[in-house]
Amino acid sequence: MIPACRLADIPRGESYRLETDPPxxxxxxxxxxxxxxxxxxxxQDASLSDGWLEGCEVECPLHASKFNLRTGTVDAxxxxxxxxxxxxxxxxxTVYVALSDAPPNxxxxxxxxxxxxGGVA
Amino acid sequence: xxxxxxxxxSLAGLFAARSLRKQGxxxxxxxxxxxxxxxxxxxxxxxxxxxxxxxxxELALEADGEDLDAEWVLGTRAVGLETRxxxxxxADDRAVHADGVVIATGAAARRLPGSDGLPGVHxxxxxxxxxxxxxxxxxxxRLVVVGGGFVGAEVASTAAVMGLDVTFVVAGPxxxxxxxGPEMAAAVSELHADHGVRLVCGVGVxxxxxxxxxxxxxxxxxxxxxxxxxxxxxxxxxxxxxxEGSGVALDNGGVRCGADGITSVPxxxxxxxxxxxxxxxFGTHRRVEHWTGAKERPAVAVAAxxxxxxxxxxxxxxxxxxxxxxxxxxxxxxxxxxADSVTVEDGSPAxxxxxxxxxxxGEPVAVLGVDxxxxxxxxxxxxxxxxxxxxxx
Numbered sequence: 001m002i003p004a005c006r007l008a009d010i011p012r013g014e015s016y017r018l019e020t021d022p023p024x025x026x027x028x029x030x031x032x033x034x035x036x037x038x039x040x041x042x043x044q045d046a047s048l049s050d051g052w053l054e055g056c057e058v059e060c061p062l063h064a065s066k067f068n069l070r071t072g073t074v075d076a077x078x079x080x081x082x083x084x085x086x087x088x089x090x091x092x093x094t095v096y097v098a099l100s101d102a103p104p105n106x107x108x109x110x111x112x113x114x115x116x117x118g119g120v121a
Numbered sequence: 122x123x124x125x126x127x128x129x130x131s132l133a134g135l136f137a138a139r140s141l142r143k144q145g146x147x148x149x150x151x152x153x154x155x156x157x158x159x160x161x162x163x164x165x166x167x168x169x170x171x172x173x174x175x176x177x178x179e180l181a182l183e184a185d186g187e188d189l190d191a192e193w194v195l196g197t198r199a200v201g202l203e204t205r206x207x208x209x210x211x212a213d214d215r216a217v218h219a220d221g222v223v224i225a226t227g228a229a230a231r232r233l234p235g236s237d238g239l240p241g242v243h244x245x246x247x248x249x250x251x252x253x254x255x256x257x258x259x260x261x262x263r264l265v266v267v268g269g270g271f272v273g274a275e276v277a278s279t280a281a282v283m284g285l286d287v288t289f290v291v292a293g294p295x296x297x298x299x300x301x302g303p304e305m306a307a308a309v310s311e312l313h314a315d316h317g318v319r320l321v322c323g324v325g326v327x328x329x330x331x332x333x334x335x336x337x338x339x340x341x342x343x344x345x346x347x348x349x350x351x352x353x354x355x356x357x358x359x360x361x362x363x364x365e366g367s368g369v370a371l372d373n374g375g376v377r378c379g380a381d382g383i384t385s386v387p388x389x390x391x392x393x394x395x396x397x398x399x400x401x402x403f404g405t406h407r408r409v410e411h412w413t414g415a416k417e418r419p420a421v422a423v424a425a426x427x428x429x430x431x432x433x434x435x436x437x438x439x440x441x442x443x444x445x446x447x448x449x450x451x452x453x454x455x456x457x458x459x460a461d462s463v464t465v466e467d468g469s470p471a472x473x474x475x476x477x478x479x480x481x482x483g484e485p486v487a488v489l490g491v492d493x494x495x496x497x498x499x500x501x502x503x504x505x506x507x508x509x510x511x512x513x514x
Contacts, residue, residue: 044169050495052502061494062443062450063164064413076416077182078162108174 001089001096007034008093015049015058016095022104024086024097025049027069029056035069036086036097042105043079081105122220122388122427123148126209127191128199129225129360130154131163133393133415135182137223138189140423150191151217153209155226157196158248159183164412166251167275168445171258172283177248199226202367204386221426223419224364224376224384224391228357228410233267239331242351245272254352261285262349265338267326269296271444272354274313278446281316288319288346290338295322300442302457305477305489308470312447315473321346329353359395359408372397375408381434382422390422401436402456411442439487439504449473450494454501455487463489467496476500 004018010028017039018024025039025048033056039049041060048067052059057075059066065079072082082105087098125141127134130152138152154160161180169175194217201210202222209217230244243254258264258280266277269291277289289296296313298306313320325341329351338346359375370377370385375397382390382398393415397406417438424432439455457463460479468475468491476496479487485504490497 047494050498052498061498062452064416064441074184077184078164080179080181080184108169108179 001098004036004095004097006093007090007095010034010095013053015051015053017047017049018097020099022106023047023049024099025058026088026095026097027053027058029053029069031055033069034088034090034095036088037067037069037072038083038086038104040083040104040106041065041067041079042074042081042083042107043077044107048083122146124151124217124219125149125221125223125426126151126153126217126219127223127225128153128209129223129227129393129395130156130160130193130195131225131227131393131415132160132182132412133227133396133419134223134225135160136416137225137392137419137423138191140420141427142189144420144423144427146423146427150189151219152189152191152193153197153199153211153217154193154195155198156247156249159193159195161248163246166248167245167272168279170251171255171276171279173255173259180248199363202364202369202389204368204389207388220388222389223422223426224361224369224389224395225393225419226360226363226395228359228394228408230353230357231355233326233329233353233355236329236331236336236351236353239329239336239351240334241336241349242329242331242353244353245276246357254350257350258283258285260349263347264288264350264352265290265346265348266352266354267338268354268356269293269298269322270354270356271297271300271442273352274310274446275444276352276354277313277318278316281313281318282447285350287317288321288348289313290324290326290340290346291320291322292325293322296320297444300453300457301489302460302463302479304463305457308475309446309451309491311470312449312473316447357394357410359397361395372406373408375406377406378422379425380437381425381430381432382418383425383430387429388426390426392419392422402459409440411440413438413441436508439501439508441501449492450490452490452494452497452501453487454497455479455485455504457487457489459486468493 016026023039046062050061066076072085084100089096160182198212230246295306295310327339376391380399394410441454444451463479474492476493477489488500
């Protein structure tokens, strides 16, 4: 479990970006639920925590792909692959995230950028 | 309704088919497409597809395993609509009978007269166009881009990053002057000079000459720009020729329809680039060739089709479009053309990272973000909220 932030730091309808590798987006919905998914859109390198949160969906801020926060599935293209979801625990006002051990679906541009930078994709 | 035909198999056509199923239509569904490909995403064709970063499989718009229980009639064009018999005539002499019709035939790239078939001269609209251009760009050389819209600006950007020698010819004062307004368009167009692209503005193009092995772009002032590759990005015309004589009313070439997509013929709706929807903000019918409109409007048009026009349609979200140039994210929501003022509210154009708000009589009507994604999303939401509350952004 990684401590992400204080719940009070994320008002409803807002998000928090956790600088893991790859980064994780924590969303606090208008209904008061808290979800964590991979922050990077699977279509192209965009930060979903900058996106448009509506109900239990986030719309990518760039190309309007929509992801379900509960399941990580794509609700609207152009993205085709789901984002990973991560388990969330809130204790004493702190949001903890347990990272998924599934491989992430990073966008091709992101993988390419890492390869050219000499990193490991 | 027993049969619905969706004429056009790109983004708007696919979303119409999806909306039909999502809204409970369980009858026969026929999707007719001129191209042989299943629905694919066009925005990458001027960007990552040209560099090779995105391949053809990654352009697919359908989800893996998605089954809309539709009959796909691909590789043949619709050539006529018989509204009395409710039949769509196809180029291969077949006919599709349908009670409901969704017109989603899109638009076709305009060409410069006399440039067809010249080696090295391209337009960019379809996957076929993009394959041909990608092959030429890979060989490198001198590229002249004609036309100051998104296709031109993005191809100039992509090719410059690929290392080509690029000249960008724009008839107006600056690229993107229409969608961004002249002031902000000038600020954004600095990106071209930053990356070594020669921008030639305020001069029209007389034509392309193809003498010898390589083409040359001939300008109105008599100058001739030699090139290895020419890309003509001078807009698109709606594909509505096939509706001639059908009784479906047109408006400046687009299919004239109400704010819910209903055309002049009952049981026929129009979506996407070919549709001239009534726009309450302007009080006129307008064609808006944006990706998000082609994606979002079909749900409204399908609801109107299935209900016979009685479904209530809420105010549409403000227009939204984006462009990626030189790795910079350019995003616009709303109607910059309606504004009487524009102010930079965050960042600085000199840093190529800023947010500008367009206002009309003091009320925000549009917002431009240049590498300001998070703040831009906030503004876009505010515009949507204002629109939902009866504003006109």
